[in-house]
Amino acid sequence: MVKVSPRLGTSCVLFATMAIGIASLSAQTYRAPRLPDGKPDLNGIWQALNEANYDLQAHVARPAMALRPGPYGPVPTAPVLALGAVGSVPPSLGVVEGGEIPYKPEALKTKQENAKDWLNRDPEIKCYLPGVPRATYMPYPFQIVQSTSAMTFVYEYAGAVRNIYLKDPGPALTDSWMGQSVGHWEGETLVVNVTDMNEKTWFDRAGDFHSDKLKVTERYTRTSPDTIAYEATMDDPETFTRPWKIHMTLYRRTDTQILDFKCVEFIEEMLYGPYRKHPLDK
Amino acid sequence: MRNRMLSLVPAALLGLAAISFTAVPGMAQTPAKSNIKRTPDGHPDLQGTYDLATMTPLERMPGDPPVLTKEQAEKLQKAEMARRTSDGGSLPPDGTGKPTRSFFELLERAGGGDVGGYNRLWLNQGTAFTIVDGQVRTSILIDPPDGHVPPFNAAAKKRRANAYGELPTSDQAEDSAKQDVAVATRRGEYDNPEQRPLSERCLLGFGSTSGPPALPDYFYNDLHQIVQTGDNIMILTEMIHDARVVRMNAEHLPKNIRKWLGDSVGHWDGDTLVIDTTNFTDKTRFRGSTENLHVVERISRIDDKTLLYRFTVEDPQTWDRSWTGEMTWPATNQPILEYACHEGNYALGDVMRGARMQETSGKAK
Numbered sequence: 001m002v003k004v005s006p007r008l009g010t011s012c013v014l015f016a017t018m019a020i021g022i023a024s025l026s027a028q029t030y031r032a033p034r035l036p037d038g039k040p041d042l043n044g045i046w047q048a049l050n051e052a053n054y055d056l057q058a059h060v061a062r063p064a065m066a067l068r069p070g071p072y073g074p075v076p077t078a079p080v081l082a083l084g085a086v087g088s089v090p091p092s093l094g095v096v097e098g099g100e101i102p103y104k105p106e107a108l109k110t111k112q113e114n115a116k117d118w119l120n121r122d123p124e125i126k127c128y129l130p131g132v133p134r135a136t137y138m139p140y141p142f143q144i145v146q147s148t149s150a151m152t153f154v155y156e157y158a159g160a161v162r163n164i165y166l167k168d169p170g171p172a173l174t175d176s177w178m179g180q181s182v183g184h185w186e187g188e189t190l191v192v193n194v195t196d197m198n199e200k201t202w203f204d205r206a207g208d209f210h211s212d213k214l215k216v217t218e219r220y221t222r223t224s225p226d227t228i229a230y231e232a233t234m235d236d237p238e239t240f241t242r243p244w245k246i247h248m249t250l251y252r253r254t255d256t257q258i259l260d261f262k263c264v265e266f267i268e269e270m271l272y273g274p275y276r277k278h279p280l281d282k
Numbered sequence: 283m284r285n286r287m288l289s290l291v292p293a294a295l296l297g298l299a300a301i302s303f304t305a306v307p308g309m310a311q312t313p314a315k316s317n318i319k320r321t322p323d324g325h326p327d328l329q330g331t332y333d334l335a336t337m338t339p340l341e342r343m344p345g346d347p348p349v350l351t352k353e354q355a356e357k358l359q360k361a362e363m364a365r366r367t368s369d370g371g372s373l374p375p376d377g378t379g380k381p382t383r384s385f386f387e388l389l390e391r392a393g394g395g396d397v398g399g400y401n402r403l404w405l406n407q408g409t410a411f412t413i414v415d416g417q418v419r420t421s422i423l424i425d426p427p428d429g430h431v432p433p434f435n436a437a438a439k440k441r442r443a444n445a446y447g448e449l450p451t452s453d454q455a456e457d458s459a460k461q462d463v464a465v466a467t468r469r470g471e472y473d474n475p476e477q478r479p480l481s482e483r484c485l486l487g488f489g490s491t492s493g494p495p496a497l498p499d500y501f502y503n504d505l506h507q508i509v510q511t512g513d514n515i516m517i518l519t520e521m522i523h524d525a526r527v528v529r530m531n532a533e534h535l536p537k538n539i540r541k542w543l544g545d546s547v548g549h550w551d552g553d554t555l556v557i558d559t560t561n562f563t564d565k566t567r568f569r570g571s572t573e574n575l576h577v578v579e580r581i582s583r584i585d586d587k588t589l590l591y592r593f594t595v596e597d598p599q600t601w602d603r604s605w606t607g608e609m610t611w612p613a614t615n616q617p618i619l620e621y622a623c624h625e626g627n628y629a630l631g632d633v634m635r636g637a638r639m640q641e642t643s644g645k646a647k
Binding site: 143257 | 485
């Protein structure tokens with residue numbers, strides 16, 4: 001057993017206390033640079049750095065997203081076997097406050113079916129628009145373009161975009177994949193209310209889903225020159241027993257631009273390859 | 283919802299090289315204005331949502347003078363509105379062969395009629411000609427003065443002759459109900475998804491609506507939004523939700539980084555935003571150009587409700603000279619809607635499956 005010297009132990013505790021103190025202090029008091037209208041400046045290219053897109057909830061690593069029973073535990077299914085370690089799932093402590101997504105019993109069954117049939121059901125596989133909040137923590141950067149009169153989020157994945165209305169335009173004319181976003185400021189925090197999303201988007205690759213009654217409330221708070229604290233609260237009485245919340249840090253990317261990831265092109269072989277005049281070898 | 287579209291090239295196909303004009307509109311002058319909207323950093327505020335729908339085609343229709351009088355324009359606009367209400371909501375069936383001088387009627391003949399064709403519910407077309415410098419214009423193209431894209435040069439002709447089939451271009455129509463299916467089949471246009479028009483594949487809007495140059499598509503979803511900061515100017519095209527982020531006072535990306543809409547960098551020339559775009563993909567092929575396409579756009583504010591959009595296009599491997607167009611971008615209060623094209627794209631799969639079915643049933647001509 002490793003013995004910790006009393007002195008080292010004390011300094012560790014002290015350091016931890018200081019760290020907590022600094023963290024809470026900075027969260028409360030960091031004042032973001034301002035635009036000329038006095039609003040915090042969120043301009044920049046941002047990206048989450050976590051495993052949320054695999055599975056919002058805490059999970060250990062597993063061999064693949066698509067699994068089948070093996071003689072000594074699950075192994076990758078045939079369609080993803082060739083990917084080897086590249087196709088495996090990295091572990092995470094999760095980003096859901098309280099750990100669990102509070103599904104209603106019927107909805108939980110659907111989630112489990114989704115996970116089982118992931119290859120056929122995950123909209124990401126077909127390069128469909130990601131919806132909110134999934135767009136935020138997919139493994140691609142996004143850019144916030146914010147002026148004093150308008151704000152647009154430009155996502156690299158699938159070229160998705162969101163106009164953040166700074167004045168409520170009233171109910172959306174129709175449901176959409178990315179929904180309607182209306183933003184307002186609460187001090188240092190941009191609060192975005194997202195409504196009118198369709199029921200087709202997911203939260204992650206683990207089959208977590210919602211209905212078209214979903215309302216998402218996002219909070220973006222700059223906590224340092226290069227970080228944003230991101231929270232999203234999901235309210236969907238049709239699917240969940242109560243609202244639930246995720247939180248994570250978004251990091252500034254200074255080494256990239258929003259480049260093309262028009263994945264529509266990349267899935268044509270999957271969707272339409274069999275209908276070529278001369279289909280390629282399987 | 284998925285939208286289908288047709289050829290925007292009939293005007294070009296008419297091949298009217300013989301018409302010459304003596305009167306040609308000069309480049310519009312944009313004197314600095316002191317009373318326009320400005321951002322806090324002092325530059326003109328170009329922000330807003332703009333509707334590019336217009337009755338002015340990119341290329342001049344045969345017989346049209348470069349500039350119409352106000353009376354001529356009003357008469358033509360009135361006649362066009364009457365034409366659009368006279369058909370009871372359905373578009374003229376294709377292949378009637380009746381001669382027409384109406385730019386829109388030509389387009390609609392290609393898009394209406396057959397199963398799956400449009401009716402008027404779909405359309406949200408321009409109702410007036412674009413007016414620049416007080417001149418009612420009959421073409422967006424102002425240089426060459428004849429209002430037509432220059433002919434392909436030898437390099438372009440050679441390239442196109444060697445191509446298997448004719449590869450789709452970014453301005454090309456999604457589908458052309460009017461096209462001869464037998465000819466298209468012979469040319470292999472249904473053999474592979476890559477040979478289908480880019481808009482049918484939901485990769486780019488038709489008619490170069492995303493651009494650059496950003497042009498009207500003459501059917502629907504013609505809205506563009508500009509959001510402007512000191513470092514970036516974002517131009518969102520409603521169709522295919524294509525957002526182009528123009529980096530101000532920046533260098534172009536390395537040559538090996540290619541983008542469907544090219545790489546755009548900008549700077550201010552007085553009160554005019556100048557956007558320089560290179561690094562296109564070799565799949566964009568605007569009007570048959572190569573990946574070396576170079577587009578310079580100049581955007582300025584005329585008044586609180588109007589921008590002036592001017593562009594110059596060059597590609598020495600395609601045309602022996604550059605060409606320039608200009609039009610106004612009128613502001614609109616219409617909301618930009620989500621154009622989720624790929625998510626509902628049943629047509630592309632159906633087109634491919636249809637071609638295979640025709641082959642197996644021996645009906646391919």
